[in-house]
Amino acid sequence: MDNGTRRAWSWHKQGLDGSLAGTSAAELLTKTGWARSIGGANPYLTLFSRAGIRRKQIDSDVAALKIHELPTARGCTYVLGADDFAWGLSLGQGAAEATVKVLDKLGVERREIKDLEDRTLALLQEAAANGTGPLDPKELREKLGAAVRSLGEEGKKKGASTTLPTVLGLLQADGRIRRVPVNGRLDMQRYAYTAWGLPAPQQSPEQARAKLMERYLRWTGGATLKQTQWFTAFTVAQTKAALAAVDAVESTVVDPDGLWMLPADAEAAATFAAPAEEQIQLLAGSDALFLLRRNSADHVAEEDRGLAVGREKLALTADLPDHPIVDRGRIIGLWQYDPGNERIAHWLFHEPTDAVQGRIQEVENWIREDLGDFRSFSLDSPASRQKRIDALNAASR
Incomplete structure (x- = not known):
């Protein structure tokens, strides 16, 4: 796979391509993480x-x-x-x-x-x-x-x-x-x-670990040994036993360096093609698309890897400084919610399309109507994120 298709594969496995519309909350969490x-x-x-x-x-x-x-x-x-x-x-x-x-x-x-x-x-x-x-x-x-x-x-x-x-x-x-x-x-x-x-x-402890491994590989569409251990906190021996229990294979179909995958995913990935049309989503920085493998930098296109808001370049960050705007797995911008102005402050890396502008408006309306604010974590507040909001506003000008 080229990098664009690889990002789109993760996007698809996470159900961000619209394939899970109408699914219940419990079903969705089981299927995507x-x-x-x-x-x-x-x-x-x-x-x-x-x-x-x-x-x-x-x-x-x-x-x-x-x-x-x-x-x-x-x-x-x-x-x-x-x-x-x-x-x-x-x-x-x-x-x-x-x-x-x-x-x-x-x-x-x-x-x-x-x-x-x-x-x-x-x-x-x-x-x-x-x-x-x-x-x-x-x-x-x-x-x-x-x-x-x-x-x-x-x-x-x-x-x-x-x-x-x-x-x-x-x-x-x-x-x-x-x-x-x-x-x-x-x-x-x-x-x-x-x-x-x-x-x-x-389930026994061994069966529970195998069940989590099967879920994790299905949610991600494939992961390295190090990534599986980060998410599960299994020992090396426990990790290897869980991989064997779910018949995982080390495949190069998605990544030339090899990923541990479920056999069905390795087969499906071999014929997977990235969608031709835009699929825009605004996600949280802690969304499973990035958190499961802590690989947000992999979702930044080569031409955007030198971009930065502040000192650290996007390609060097383990965790994103703001929430991402994403198209088929590729991060195309960053955002924060500004409750004082009831708007999404955002910075797009390139000229916005109608689809991008439309989705930003949809999520802005949803936050205003359903949540009132969009907190990243328990101690997050409008005051604590004001510098980030100001930085995004400045970058977008």
Whole structure:
């Protein structure tokens, strides 16, 4: 494949070519990849860009537990479909257990953690039975009293000011409780907790790793060994075992240096042709098209690789400084939402076409009507991104 076709292949595998219009949120997340959630709006744009799903429907699916935000691969939070809850959650248990080791170094014994686990779970189960509803961390601390221990300045340095966050992580990691967004929205990082009781996964740890590998290779359309390990956090031995379990092949059909691919994808890629017509999307910087392999630079055309907003050239950035405007996998511009002016501030690398201008207007209207703002992550704010907005405005003139 040439570079343009290679980018279009990833675009196609991500369902950004319009092939998933009308798909439900849960189905789409299964087919194209879990949506990274860091208190930002990426999950909403992930579903809107691929299937036109609006925020009202997404929030309804969250409330109905058709989709949910859970800690999974690498202990990171993603929005998953219901069929993936149990086995996906099991992949993040190691990260939850790692926080126990931090508490151990701070002098907290496991029996103290177990006691707090039992008390917290009982409290949330009682609240659920009484119809009290989810409890936020402040309410939990007040009700648990002295059972929650402050770990002082040393704990703060290690990211553990009290014992409660670790216990909440442990309870969530095996589905005994779940975290609920207090206003029902995925882009506002304020949570309460409720008892859950999710059934244990039917898959063994080995089977869960193989399932993730199959999904990951299908979502990406092929990846290097290093890229698979970055996303999954599997050891070399676990990675090789998972690749063998899904009959993955190392193929040069997409990349001359070789990618690990599912056999069906290697066969399909051999006859794949890039679409002739423009397919314009505005995506989040954390969209799966880039995040799954952390290869945003590969989506910049050779003629644009020297471009930069600020000091760092686009071809040298592991993570994009702004959100991308993309055509068939090729990044053709950058954008940020300016809530003060209710507009998308953008910089296009070349003269805009009608399709580009039309899609920018569509996404601008969607943000205004559905979200009110477009936050990249939990601490993002209009004030914190103003320099980026100003830089994009200056570059576009």
